Amino acid sequence: DIQMTQSPSSLSASVGDRVTITCRASQGIGNDLVWYQQRPGKAPKRLIYAASTLQSGVPSRFSGSGSGTEFTLTISSLQSEDFATYYCLQHNVYPRAFGQGTKVEIK
Amino acid sequence: QVQLVQSGAEVKNPGASVKVSCKASGYTFTAHYIHWARQAPGKGLEWMGWIYPSSGNTNYAQRFQGRVTMTRDTSTTTAYMELSSLSSDDTAIYFCASVTYSGGSDFDYWGQGTLVTVSS
Numbered sequence: 001d002i003q004m005t006q007s008p009s010s011l012s013a014s015v016g017d018r019v020t021i022t023c024r025a026s027q028g029i030g031n032d033l034v035w036y037q038q039r040p041g042k043a044p045k046r047l048i049y050a051a052s053t054l055q056s057g058v059p060s061r062f063s064g065s066g067s068g069t070e071f072t073l074t075i076s077s078l079q080s081e082d083f084a085t086y087y088c089l090q091h092n093v094y095p096r097a098f099g100q101g102t103k104v105e106i107k
Numbered sequence: 108q109v110q111l112v113q114s115g116a117e118v119k120n121p122g123a124s125v126k127v128s129c130k131a132s133g134y135t136f137t138a139h140y141i142h143w144a145r146q147a148p149g150k151g152l153e154w155m156g157w158i159y160p161s162s163g164n165t166n167y168a169q170r171f172q173g174r175v176t177m178t179r180d181t182s183t184t185t186a187y188m189e190l191s192s193l194s195s196d197d198t199a200i201y202f203c204a205s206v207t208y209s210g211g212s213d214f215d216y217w218g219q220g221t222l223v224t225v226s227s
Contacts, residue, residue, distance in 0.1 A: 001169075034208065034215075036152075043202055043217035044152065055213050087152055091208035095168040096142075096154040 002026050004090055006099035012107040019075040021102045023088035028068045032092035035064055035073045038101075039084045047086075048073065078104070109133040111203055111218035118224045124191040127221045129203035136184040137161035139207050139214055143177060143188045145199040146220075153199075158186060193225045 003026040013019050023033065031051035036044035046055045048064035051071055061076045075082055083106055088099040114128040129141060143155040156167035158177040165177050176189045186203055200220040207214045 032208070038152075043204075043220055045217075046213070046215040049208070049213060049215075050211055053211070053213075055215070089152075089154070094166060095156075098144075098152040098154060101151040 001095055002029065002090055002093055002097050004088055004097045004099040006086075006088060006102050008102060009100065010103040010105060012105045013078050014107045015078055015080055017078045017107075019078050019082075019104060021073045021086055021104075023066075023071045023073070023099050025069045025071075025090055029090045029092035031067045032090055033064075033066070033071050034089045034091065035062075036087045036089065037082075037084050038087065044087065075104075080106075109205070109216045111205060111216055113201075113203060113218040113221045116222040116224070118226065119193050120227055121194055121225055123193050123225075124189060125193060125223050126187055126189040127201050127203075127223070129186040129188070129218050131184045131186065131205060134205070134214075134216075136179075137181060139205045141177070141179065141186040142204045142206050143175075143201065144204065145201045147196075147199040150199075152202075155188070155201075160184075160186065190223075193223075195225050197223065198225045199223060 005024045007022050033051045035048040038044045047058050047062050052064045063074045085101045085103045087101050110132045112130045117125050137160045140157045142157045158165045160179045179186045202220050204217040
């Protein structure tokens with residue numbers, strides 16, 4: 001099975017900060033990667049698909065990059081509503097696999 | 108608008124089974140996969156499998172093989188996930204999601220989640 005490893009597991013940041021989250025796959029997955037945001041008590045919300053394509057309705061401060069085994073999610077200027085947990089998901093092979101999550105907290 | 112509405116919270120004894128429903132509306136039910144994922148308290152997301160409503164074909168994560176059954180009723184546009192031989196490790200929020208990941212699709216809608224508590 002493919003393992004998806006996110007780093008860091010958590011981070012503290014301030015409003016306006018640039019934040020980067022990394023997701024590494026244990027084997028190449030092309031660009032078959034999705035990023036989700038999950039707020040407490042809510043269902044996940046897709047932010048990015050195909051590694052770098054912004055989901056409709058998602059603010060442009062979110063961006064994704066990478067292919068193969070290394071991917072990044074960047075928030076260019078953190079807003080208060082962005083404090084949440086972020087997950088990557090690979091859909092290249094079965095079983096689908098989520099990363100363990102990165103919790104973004106207020107500094 | 109697209110909606111997935113899941114059944115209510117359940118409390119089950121160890122060894123029992125649970126069946127969670129996911130009622131879809133606002134789109135063509137047979138056109139998109141229904142995935143199931145779960146999240147234990149304070150933990151991350153875990154993918155369980157999918158069902159393709161058009162054909163009824165399923166794909167389950169190996170760790171749930173033999174314990175999970177995903178079905179659908181196209182007449183009521185409802186998907187079901189049944190998990191048997193429950194243990195305390197199965198205490199989690201269970202989510203359904205109607206998603207297409209391939210072909211550059213952005214179709215991705217989730218239910219509100221169903222809390223399943225396994226306790227004696």
